[in-house]
Amino acid sequence: MKTCMAAALVLCCAWPVHAGQAADTWILSGQSNACGRGQGPGNDPNPLVQMFNGKSWVEAKEPLANMGAQDNSVGPWHTAALDVAKANLPVHLAGWASGGQPISIWDEKGAGWLGLAAAIKGAGGGQVFLWYQGESDTVGGMKCEEYQKKLQDLIARVRGSAKNPQMLVVVIQIASWSNTAQDAMPIREAERLVVAADSNALLVPALGLPCDGVHLTRDGYFELGHQIARALLHTRYQKKDVDWPGPVLDQAVPGGDAKTVLIHFAEVKKLGGVEASDFGAIDAGGNVKCAKVLAENTRVALTFERALKAPVKIVYGFGSNPKATLVDEAGNHAPAVQLELSAGTSPADKETSAPNGASGAPTKK
Numbered sequence: 001m002k003t004c005m006a007a008a009l010v011l012c013c014a015w016p017v018h019a020g021q022a023a024d025t026w027i028l029s030g031q032s033n034a035c036g037r038g039q040g041p042g043n044d045p046n047p048l049v050q051m052f053n054g055k056s057w058v059e060a061k062e063p064l065a066n067m068g069a070q071d072n073s074v075g076p077w078h079t080a081a082l083d084v085a086k087a088n089l090p091v092h093l094a095g096w097a098s099g100g101q102p103i104s105i106w107d108e109k110g111a112g113w114l115g116l117a118a119a120i121k122g123a124g125g126g127q128v129f130l131w132y133q134g135e136s137d138t139v140g141g142m143k144c145e146e147y148q149k150k151l152q153d154l155i156a157r158v159r160g161s162a163k164n165p166q167m168l169v170v171v172i173q174i175a176s177w178s179n180t181a182q183d184a185m186p187i188r189e190a191e192r193l194v195v196a197a198d199s200n201a202l203l204v205p206a207l208g209l210p211c212d213g214v215h216l217t218r219d220g221y222f223e224l225g226h227q228i229a230r231a232l233l234h235t236r237y238q239k240k241d242v243d244w245p246g247p248v249l250d251q252a253v254p255g256g257d258a259k260t261v262l263i264h265f266a267e268v269k270k271l272g273g274v275e276a277s278d279f280g281a282i283d284a285g286g287n288v289k290c291a292k293v294l295a296e297n298t299r300v301a302l303t304f305e306r307a308l309k310a311p312v313k314i315v316y317g318f319g320s321n322p323k324a325t326l327v328d329e330a331g332n333h334a335p336a337v338q339l340e341l342s343a344g345t346s347p348a349d350k351e352t353s354a355p356n357g358a359s360g361a362p363t364k365k
Contacts, residue, residue, distance in 0.1 A: 028094070080228035103151065135177065201358075
């Protein structure tokens with residue numbers, strides 16, 4: 001499947017929410033990183049943030065109810081909800097998660113889907129669906145196209161079960177994976193492509209956050225929670241003073257010779273944390289490492305170890321366990337992106353938009 005290069009999507013998040021309105025219900029699901037595997041303690045509770053315990057709404061605290069969490073463990077969702085609550089916006093949390101599970105258990109009639117559908121029904125629907133899963137499918141070697149199809153089908157069923165066809169979806173792009181023999185890029189790219197094709201979806205990367213190679217650490221979950229909150233505050237809750245998304249690779253064109261490529265990142269004024277090891281290429285001869293980077297404000301010149309042979313795809317977040325140090329001024333991390341090298345002139349060194357956090361053709365800001 002070719003990398004999506006459709007025009008940048010303008011979000012049409014239904015029903016912008018403002019302080020004083022009824023609580024939003026966030027539906028949560030995924031495998032162990034969605035359960036939360038960080039060592040507690042968690043954050044102090046806030047009465048504006050409630051969780052569904054299977055019978056009623058109660059004040060939310062870590063570990064969240066019905067989310068497959070372990071005793072004294074923390075995840076990202078409570079932190080995100082607490083940040084939103086600071087703007088006097090109440091949040092309800094409900095969902096179903098289970099560690100070590102492939103996306104296939106969320107297929108229709110699978111145990112994951114039955115658990116999640118029951119949570120949606122018990123919560124009375126929802127306005128936001130948050131998904132964090134894919135590590136097991138990396139181990140299983142699932143192809144990008146298959147994961148993309150399964151996730152799109154799941155999202156459609158969640159929206160249908162919630163009776164909310166414009167339900168906002170937040171997909172967490174999976175973090176680093178300790179087994180470097182297993183390529184996580186197909187799953188990361190599938191997650192990105194799902195968001196790029198959905199006008200009511202956002203991509204938030206876990207890549208680059210503190211991680212033990214399988215799960216985020218406590219600090220990693222907290223940082224991811226803050227990123228999720230920024231994404232929702234900026235889009236659904238219309239807080240335009242909140243800086244989100246982070247840098248998104250959106251253009252790649254040939255440079256002055258066969259080893260050089262010029263790339264551009266949207267949603268950033270000044271790139272930070274640019275490292276050659278985070279970039280690579282996939283061409284007719286296989287994988288090619290980046291040997292050198294030269295960064296400007298929004299552009300980077302990449303020099304590869306050998307001449308590239310068409311067709312070529314440029315990758316940010318190269319390999320299963322990249323450092324993924326690239327950030328913007330607010331500390332938002334860049335998602336992994338696999339982008340086809342295209343003909344054209346050098347992109348201008350200026351800020352452009354990718355409002356869903358998943359890339360696309362640049363638009364002026």
